[in-house]
Amino acid sequence: MAKKGDMLYAWTNDAEIKKKAELGGAVTAIWKHALDSKAVDAVLVISKGTDLYDAKPVLIKDSKELANTAGSLHCGTLLLPKLIKKYMDGAANMKIGVTVKGCDAMAFYELAKRKQINLDNIVMIGVNCGGSVSPVLARKMIKEKYGVDPDKVHKEEIDKGQFIIEYEGGHKGISVDELEEHGFGRRSNCRRCKMKIPRQADLACGNWGVIGEKAGKATFV
Ligand code: SF4
Structure with a gap:
């Protein structure tokens, strides 16, 4: 059993997620478990829209739809907390899992300070981010x-x-x-960014730190 502060390499054993995953599919697999076990009501992720340059937010309630969202996009500039505040009542009535970059995590805390987001209903998985x-x-x-x-x-x-x-x-x-x-x-704010690994999320994940034979095949948690 892992405990707080543990660091490990993770990857999925779900064949469907594995097909689409870029780095082992651990984050998508965690969200699948969270949805199936009802730890969250929905998961908000970024998915490819019409093309590679079109980052589209998707609210997923059925874990079968998650596999299509695996992987990352660098040509999208969405800030997810703002969408939750504006279109999901600030997570007042729904427990939402969100994959966050450092700037998303910071925005969550800033909106929570202003009582515009209910952080008790937010579960964050942070991913390392080199910029967009x-x-x-x-x-x-x-x-x-x-x-x-x-x-x-x-x-x-x-x-x-x-x-x-x-x-x-x-x-x-x-x-x-x-x-x-x-x-x-990268955008100018990404060049200045000091939050490339969102350690303030519930879990901090990413490909940085994965070395050896697992490089490119696992996620560092
Ligand atoms: S580099 Fe920083 S500001 Fe840019 S997208 Fe990533 S977390 Fe956000």
């Missing part, structure tokens, strides 16, 4: 710096200081520093 890119700028950057049609890109990630894209016919990475020198790359 404005969707409009991401399209321009991929076209001008990578020489690739943005609509042909099916995956992007920030890894080891590089923004990497996978597209029909190949993959390409350019250092984030170089991109930012040319006016592209």
